[in-house]
Amino acid sequence: MSDPDSEEGRHLKEVEADESAAGKRLDQWLTEALGPELSRNRVQALIRGGAVMLGTQTVTEPKRKVVIGERYAVAVPEPEVQVPVGEAIPLDILYEDDAVIVINKPAGLVVHPAPGNRTGTLVNALIHHCGQKLSTIGGAHRRGIVHRLDRDTSGVMVAAKTDEAHMALAEEFASHGRNGDLERVYVALVWGVPKRMAGMIDAPLGRALQDRTLRAVVPENRADSRDAVTHYKVLERYGEGASEGGGIASLVECWLETGRTHQVRVHLAHIGHPVIGDPAYGRAFRTKAQRLPEDAAAKVAALPRQALHARVLAFRHPETGEPMRFEAPIPDDLKEVMACLAGL
Known part of the structure; x- marks a missing residue:
């Protein structure tokens, strides 16, 4: 599951109703606000198809009267990209x-x-x-x-x-593995050390209101709420206090019971231990690197991505039914960071 996420094949556009929108039908106003690329019939279809949100609520009635100050988010179809062709990109x-x-x-x-x-x-x-x-x-x-x-x-x-x-x-x-042998195991370098060495994060996910391309933990009764469960185990602790259960960072293994967009990243941030290098969910923790020695801080700063790796994938072969299990070793860029942290 899975990239910086918007609706499949769509981008989200937010529009706010000004005085000129007051009292107009939603489909009429959105047609004007979104520009000439979309006809009124197409806008009506988007509304009826659940592509228009007012806050956390999906709006499906084209005749709805618009109120000044309302902010709508519309999943606007992207223009079709060219049919992909083969490229000689190395595969492992x-x-x-x-x-x-x-x-x-x-x-x-x-x-x-x-x-x-x-x-x-x-x-x-x-x-x-x-x-x-x-x-x-x-x-x-x-x-x-x-x-x-x-x-x-x-x-x-x-x-x-x-x-x-x-x-x-x-x-x-x-089925999230309930009907077979699906197994998904990730490893992540995270800031800090969870209080419990192993545990379960059971927190439903939905779209983040401040940025609808991201995900957030949301109330169960919200319209877009989806159940999400991650099990975790601390494998290593790094930095001062690591031997006593503390530390500035840790290596955590996560086993997914569900597979939601950005699930591991959001869940780890939710318990206060975001993935190192995560530009979306770990922004507030960037100053943590200042507590590291110069060489380790430089290595973390040079990491161009979140320190997250899908180490294990297991499933039943779709034709033979044979259980299949594959493991990808931790890549060198993460190993280098781990080695720096282990030397603290």
Whole structure:
């Protein structure tokens, strides 16, 4: 699951009703506010389709009267990007047969083309490597893609070569492993050390109100709330006080019971231990690096991504039913940071 996230194939645009909007129908005003690219009929379809939010509430009535000061968020369709073509991008292949291909995705590699990343993606690499032997269920821009990792998260991913394999894997991921042997294990370098060496974070997720491309822990009764459960275990503690259970940072292993967008990153930040280098959920903790010795602080500052790695992925083979388990070693950039922290 998965990149900096907006609605699939859409971008979110916020508009505020001024005096000229007062009393107008929502569809009429949004057509004027969003510009000539969208017809009134298209705007009506977006409203009825749940693409318009007023605060935390979805608005589905085009005839609704607009009130001055209301702020609406509209998931506006992105213009279609060109059909992706194969590109000779190196792949670290862990396993491959006629149904699936398992790869160790490096940090920095976007999973599929979208506005802003039209080329140079994992899909482009898969098309070059597999040719026409990729599932088409997700559409031309997501050929073979069953699940996603954020651009700057490294680790194990599986892609489907046939539509039948895609459907079977998608069902397994959708059930969060309850109907099979799906297992997803991440490791993360985080600021601080959790009070408990192992535990469970059970906190529903929804869109963050201040930035709707991000996620946040939300009340269970909110319309967009989705259950999210992460189990964690502290593997290492670093820095002063580590031997007594404290420390400035720690290595944490996370096992996902559900697979929501940004789940590990949001949950770890929620308990006060955001992932080191996380530009979205760890911003407030950047000053922590000032407590590090100069060499360690420089190594952390030089890390160009969040210190999060999908180390293990296990699932049942979509054709044979055989349990499959793959592990990607912690990449060198994270090992270097770990080595600096271990020397504190």
